[in-house]
Amino acid sequence: MISLRNVTLQRGTRRLLEGASLAVYPGQKVGVIGPNGCGKSSLFRLLLGTLHVDEGDVSIPPKWVVAQVEQEVPALERAALEFVIDGDAELRTVEADLVQAEVAGDGVRLGELHGRLAEIDAHSAPARAATLMAGLGFATSDHPRPVREFSGGWRVRLQLARALMSRSDLLLLDEPTNHLDLDAVIWLEQWLASYQGTLLVISHDREFLDNVVTAVCHFDNRTLKLYAGGFTAFERTRAEQLAQQNATHDRQIREIEKLEAFVARFRAKATKARQAQSRLKALDRIELVARAQADSEFDFSFADPGGASDPLLVLDDVVAGYGDHVVLRGLKLTIRPGSRIGLLGRNGAGKSTLTKVLAGTLAQLAGARHEGRGLRIGYFAQHQLDQLREDDTPLGHFLRLDRRAREQDLRDFLGGFGFHGDAALLPVGPMSGGEKARLSLALIVYRKPHLLLLDEPTNHLDLQMRGALTLALQSFPGALVLVSHDRSLLRAAVDEFWLVADGAAGPFDGDLEDYRQWLAGAAAPVRTDEPVRDAPNRREQRRLEAEARAQAAAQRKPLENKLKAVENQIAQLEREKQHLETRMAAPDLYAPERKDTLKACLLDQARIAGRLAELEESWLALHDELERSA
Numbered sequence: 001m002i003s004l005r006n007v008t009l010q011r012g013t014r015r016l017l018e019g020a021s022l023a024v025y026p027g028q029k030v031g032v033i034g035p036n037g038c039g040k041s042s043l044f045r046l047l048l049g050t051l052h053v054d055e056g057d058v059s060i061p062p063k064w065v066v067a068q069v070e071q072e073v074p075a076l077e078r079a080a081l082e083f084v085i086d087g088d089a090e091l092r093t094v095e096a097d098l099v100q101a102e103v104a105g106d107g108v109r110l111g112e113l114h115g116r117l118a119e120i121d122a123h124s125a126p127a128r129a130a131t132l133m134a135g136l137g138f139a140t141s142d143h144p145r146p147v148r149e150f151s152g153g154w155r156v157r158l159q160l161a162r163a164l165m166s167r168s169d170l171l172l173l174d175e176p177t178n179h180l181d182l183d184a185v186i187w188l189e190q191w192l193a194s195y196q197g198t199l200l201v202i203s204h205d206r207e208f209l210d211n212v213v214t215a216v217c218h219f220d221n222r223t224l225k226l227y228a229g230g231f232t233a234f235e236r237t238r239a240e241q242l243a244q245q246n247a248t249h250d251r252q253i254r255e256i257e258k259l260e261a262f263v264a265r266f267r268a269k270a271t272k273a274r275q276a277q278s279r280l281k282a283l284d285r286i287e288l289v290a291r292a293q294a295d296s297e298f299d300f301s302f303a304d305p306g307g308a309s310d311p312l313l314v315l316d317d318v319v320a321g322y323g324d325h326v327v328l329r330g331l332k333l334t335i336r337p338g339s340r341i342g343l344l345g346r347n348g349a350g351k352s353t354l355t356k357v358l359a360g361t362l363a364q365l366a367g368a369r370h371e372g373r374g375l376r377i378g379y380f381a382q383h384q385l386d387q388l389r390e391d392d393t394p395l396g397h398f399l400r401l402d403r404r405a406r407e408q409d410l411r412d413f414l415g416g417f418g419f420h421g422d423a424a425l426l427p428v429g430p431m432s433g434g435e436k437a438r439l440s441l442a443l444i445v446y447r448k449p450h451l452l453l454l455d456e457p458t459n460h461l462d463l464q465m466r467g468a469l470t471l472a473l474q475s476f477p478g479a480l481v482l483v484s485h486d487r488s489l490l491r492a493a494v495d496e497f498w499l500v501a502d503g504a505a506g507p508f509d510g511d512l513e514d515y516r517q518w519l520a521g522a523a524a525p526v527r528t529d530e531p532v533r534d535a536p537n538r539r540e541q542r543r544l545e546a547e548a549r550a551q552a553a554a555q556r557k558p559l560e561n562k563l564k565a566v567e568n569q570i571a572q573l574e575r576e577k578q579h580l581e582t583r584m585a586a587p588d589l590y591a592p593e594r595k596d597t598l599k600a601c602l603l604d605q606a607r608i609a610g611r612l613a614e615l616e617e618s619w620l621a622l623h624d625e626l627e628r629s630a
Contacts, residue, residue: 034219378449
């Protein structure tokens with residue numbers, strides 16, 4: 001069991017925890033939530049032993065294997081697949097010991113180590129690592145690539161795969177969905193649902209928490225409070241508690257006012273003096289319950305952008321890509337005032353490419369892009385934070401944006417995004433990712449866009465800011481195109497979905513649950529033309545979908561048969577390998593007179609290992625081909 005007892009933790013002048021206690025039981029999955037800077041990551045460091053409490057006690061079972069996602073990934077020459085397999089620390093330790101035993105000619109030790117490799121299912125390590133990488137968006141061609149060739153976001157995914165590879169008792173995940181697309185988030189949810197160890201995950205994604213955790217640990221006024229259930233259950237319970245706390249506070253205020261009025265009225269009267277003194281003592285005994293404050297300090301909205309042409313933006317048979325590499329063809333999209341579109345699609349399908357074309361930051365390779373007269377576009381890109389000037393302040397950014405504005409008006413506007421008082425005068429460079437994201441959004445909102453293009457705007461934003469953004473988008477009077485892995489934001493902010501897939505983009509006839517099924521392999525109807533009034537009814541649509549699924553299954557059948565044959569061969573070799581390892585574990589095999597028998601066993605072992613490696617490569621190739629045919 002993980003136990004924190006009366007813990008006090010101070011970082012610099014800030015006290016993060018004071019007398020906090022928490023108990024997490026084996027197998028429990030706990031979401032850790034609270035505003036940015038409250039101490040969530042510091043809690044993880046306490047559990048890892050890299051940070052120590054000022055008072056109190058922290059304990060976890062001493063034999064537990066703890067896995068986490070490292071924040072920094074060096075530019076290694078190591079192949080990506082091998083880097084992920086390194087997450088299985090015991091496997092790598094046994095492999096290293098095996099090499100030493102072979103050099104030393106220690107037959108007994110060799111037998112023991114081969115037995116341990118069989119116990120930890122070592123042969124499946126490459127396949128397990130490949131499955132993890134596929135789920136997080138890597139192609140088979142990425143397996144041999146050096147880690148140094150991947151960008152920062154993809155290195156974070158490699159670190160996540162490496163952490164999942166560990167056969168851990170405790171898994172610590174700090175914002176695991178920040179660098180993932182929606183398809184990878186859905187896959188990660190499914191993987192975590194089957195995880196057998198104890199999980200603590202820091203996340204600001206409401207739906208992810210609902211689908212993964214069984215309890216929520218809330219940082220509340222320097223204490224830790226554990227709530228049963230997912231995020232929705234936590235939110236409902238906390239709302240009830242806050243309402244009760246406010247009611248108690250109001251009732252106490254009324255009682256205090258009555259007592260004070262009595263004392264003020266009768267203190268000077270001899271006949272009432274004793275009663276007045278009694279009321280004063282009653283006042284002293286009252287422990288006032290503080291009125292609960294609203295969690296969010298953020299409050300902003302989009303101003304009316306004014307008149308705009310209709311349509312706002314048109315793409316006519318556009319081809320998009322980079323140089324000779326075409327990503328999307330035949331794009332036909334008309335955005336009108338009030339359009340609210342969510343873009344769906346697998347990682348790398350071209351959602352960001354489409355958004356760049358809409359924004360005008362990426363020129364089309366062919367076709368035409370027509371802007372309405374006077375169109376103002378607000379574009380939040382995944383690299384938007386890099387556009388801020390690190391030597392400037394939030395207020396300085398706005399003064400350069402609007403030189404005619406009054407400074408107080410700009411300060412008031414910045415306050416709605418959490419930059420109150422002196423915070424508006426601090427340099428941007430040392431700010432957290434969440435603060436920079438808030439400032440980038442504030443600059444976009446201030447420009448009063450007719451068309452808002454948001455590509456993963458919630459990365460680095462905490463729950464309170466995500467809630468404020470959701471409310472603002474719900475009342476946004478312009479047009480919106482949104483790419484996000486935050487499904488609660490998608491559900492609340494958009495009216496229709498477009499699917500980007502197979503080099504095309506068109507209306508997706510379904511909701512997020514239909515999209516989940518599409519990711520799992522079900523056929524989903526995608527129209528690349530404009531919607532028509534005489535659409536087929538639901539029964540006809542289901543018939544067409546069933547025919548498409550049957551056709552896809554027929555195409556996949558030969559591959560599935562080949563895959564099953566390879567799996568049977570692997571199973572047969574595994575049985576031979578296990579039988580051989582049992583023979584090699586017998587001490588009498590290493591007697592001098594049985595030298596030839598031992599040599600034959602070692603040759604058989606090498607043959608089986610080589611054949612298994614070949615079959616596992618075939619399994620990976622077939623598995624990848626099946627995924628591409630899905």
